[in-house]
Amino acid sequence: MAARAENFRCTACGASRSKWSGRCDACGAWNTVVEEAPLSAGPARKSLGTRRGSRVELSDLASEEKPPARTISGIGELDRVLGGGLVPASAVLVGGDPGIGKSTLLLQATAQFAGAGLKAVYVSGEEARAQVRMRARRLGLEQAPVQLAAETNLRDILTTLEKERPDLVVIDSIQTMWADSVESAPGSVAQVRAAAHELTGFAKRRGISVVLVGHVTKEGQIAGPRVIEHMVDTVLYFEGERGHQFRILRAVKNRFGPADEIGVFEMTGRGLTEVRNPSALFLSERDTPAAGTAVFAGIEGTRPLLVEFQALVAPTPMSQPRRSVVGWDGARLSMILAVLEARCAIPFSGLDVYLNVAGGLKISEPAADLAVAAALLSAREDIALPADTVVFGEISLSGALRTVAQTESRLKEARKLGFNKAIAPDRGSTGPSWGPRVRQMPDLVTFVGEIFGAG
Ligand SMILES: Nc1ncnc2c1ncn2[C@@H]1O[C@H](COP(=O)(O)OP(=O)(O)OP(=O)(O)O)[C@@H](O)[C@H]1O
Ligand SMILES: [Mg+2]
Ligand SMILES: [Zn+2]
The missing domain is CATH 3.40.50.300 (P-loop containing nucleotide triphosphate hydrolases)
Incomplete structure (x- = not known):
């Protein structure tokens, strides 16, 4: 018997397969696999055979041509x-x-x-x-x-x-x-x-x-x-x-x-x-610091951007607590919860956790880890972070905090929007003299102890 034709295809990612399934195993989308009409009549695909093609021109990498002029829309x-x-x-x-x-x-x-x-x-x-x-x-x-x-x-x-x-x-x-x-x-x-x-x-x-x-x-x-x-x-x-x-x-x-x-x-x-000036937009009204929120000094592309993480932590009646995330990676949230539990002895079992990025933005930078942890802890302990504070830093599995790129741009944006303090992992310096006062945290245990008096 000839090999079965792959005439089912995922409409989301285009992967082809030989039988139907409810979920595409290439991209994970549901209900996207459809049967396609087999390719129309005609000979099966032939190999190129032995007929010679014509010769393709080869050239050096160097070029005199100027890059083509771009057109600016003005937007x-x-x-x-x-x-x-x-x-x-x-x-x-x-x-x-x-x-x-x-x-x-x-x-x-x-x-x-x-x-x-x-x-x-x-x-x-x-x-x-x-x-x-x-x-x-x-x-x-x-x-x-x-x-x-x-x-x-x-x-x-x-x-x-x-x-x-x-x-x-x-x-x-x-x-x-x-x-x-x-x-x-x-x-x-x-x-x-x-x-x-x-x-x-x-x-x-x-x-x-x-x-x-x-x-x-x-x-x-x-x-x-x-x-x-x-x-x-x-x-x-x-x-x-x-x-x-x-x-x-x-x-x-x-x-x-x-x-x-x-x-x-x-x-x-x-x-x-x-x-x-999108930073102003993604921050909710922050006259009084609220428990369960943390402002992340992020970088999107080439531009610094301040965004607010909001967390809610509440006892659950369910045997399996809820983990609900909007605008951030669910797997990354699980990792941060696991590190808090394993390295800082702060368990989240028996607690529902909701995490949102304000304003509908999606954040994918690992530099947001510390801001996520700050929002979660602030919600759990019902303690607001110090006012006028931005947070950034990557959390490693050991609980250490990793320095992130473009610290200076992050601090500049924070200053521009009136934030006078920052919590960051950078161990090298106390921050530029012009900028927000940086409190340096070598690891998550120190952070938990200094900011939330626990750990
Ligand atoms: N009269 C109106 N006043 C204000 N906003 C409007 C008006 N008409 C449409 N919009 C906004 O424009 C949106 C639709 O915009 P648009 O048609 O450009 O979207 P699209 O992505 O091209 O949609 P489609 O999938 O139908 O092609 C609406 O959801 C609405 O927010
Ligand atoms: Mg349209
Ligand atoms: Zn797919």
């Missing part, structure tokens, strides 16, 4: 996330949950790029022309020199672009595009990949920058943006919590700039506005 939060503006002939993927504001962001960005001199085309596959125009009017952009198309047929779109030769084209969204060379339905992994491949290849050949919008899908038949991340130069995700007006644009991959850079926006009736 500072966007330009920074792109690595300093839009690179010509680059392919950018903007992923995000349905309704988060992708079309709004991209219509505003397109209008700005058009204003900066780029010939720009916006292709909507999701909304009728009238709908896009209504949004443009609401955003005050109806006079922007942007050319609009409402189309899903990729062949027609490419033909049009070939004639028009724009500098920038936005495709909203890649999941609505339909390449007639592929038999599967629009939105399937095969269609989304084929359309992205065609568009990025075309863009590179013609020197056009292409921005692809991709909906993050939780389950079902529609392929998510992850299946095309490898094809593009830059991957941005647009994130935000339901019920919060703040939106974060995060670079998760960038061939032309640092990844992990974030841009912060606020969604208003007139569209997205930039938040130039």
